[in-house]
Amino acid sequence: MESAMEEDRTTQETAAAAEQERPSSSLALRSLADYTVGDIPTLFYVPGFISHSEQSQLLHNIYQAPAPKWKTLKNRRLQNWGGVVHEKGLLPQALPSWLTKITNRICQWSSLFPSAINHVLINEYHPNQGIMPHQDGPAYYPVVAIISLASPVVIDFTPHQRLKGKEHTDPQSVQSNKSQGPTKMESNGSDYDPHELGVANEPDPASSSLLLMPCSLLIFKDQAYTDYLHGIQDSELHNLDKVTNMSLCPKLKHLNSEGIQGSVDEQSGTFCRTATRASLTCRLVLKVHKKLFKI
């Protein structure tokens, strides 16, 4: 771990620090390709995609939502915006302007979405909560944009070649007409068994983790979307050993002076989460239903 922290003290760090501070409008000057991280070519990390005041506004709006807007799951709670996602498409509901302000910027800047993002899932995680390794469902266009708010967290990408051909769906947002309950994967929850998914005891050369700092944007698409599971461990301690974007997270060393809660233990190479994190998972459902039911 020490060496990872050493590596972090590079000129890249200075550039990253400037990056963190620059107004997000200057993102227009750089393209998505400048933000690839790690060995997975379709994984992008953009620090400081939104400003601190935009983060505050988002958090304000999230916590202004009426209590019934929250759906509580075993390991997190969530708000669903944009309508109900079914396996066969979206029963749409317009996104509020406080969300389209961000989703339109993601679309315009990345040029990765063929039409406007129409669905946002807001997840909230306490420090001991996470999301089990999963693949997002087939209803979505295979580009995911995630804005992180309030607390750093480590997200893990694990290859799942052997899952190909097996059924797996986004556990929290795809509802089937047959079952409104949790999917098989979700019911595993934190008891997720890698043996069952066929990824245990395999050399894992391409598995990769990213530290997601508040105000950052993560984008994953194509191969990173289809060939990897992504998940966040439901533990207060997150291991930084496999994190491939440490040099893009200079604030990690000055968390408290940056107003970010949590602490790094350089000896053990861990980040200790102490604050609640929220995230916006922004996606596009291409098939949109105009009517709820045919009579």
Ligand SMILES: O=C(O)CCC(=O)C(=O)O
């Ligand atoms: O909170 C995150 O960063 C991940 C959320 C996620 O994977 C999802 O909503 O499908």
Ligand SMILES: [Fe+2]
């Ligand atoms: Fe996901």
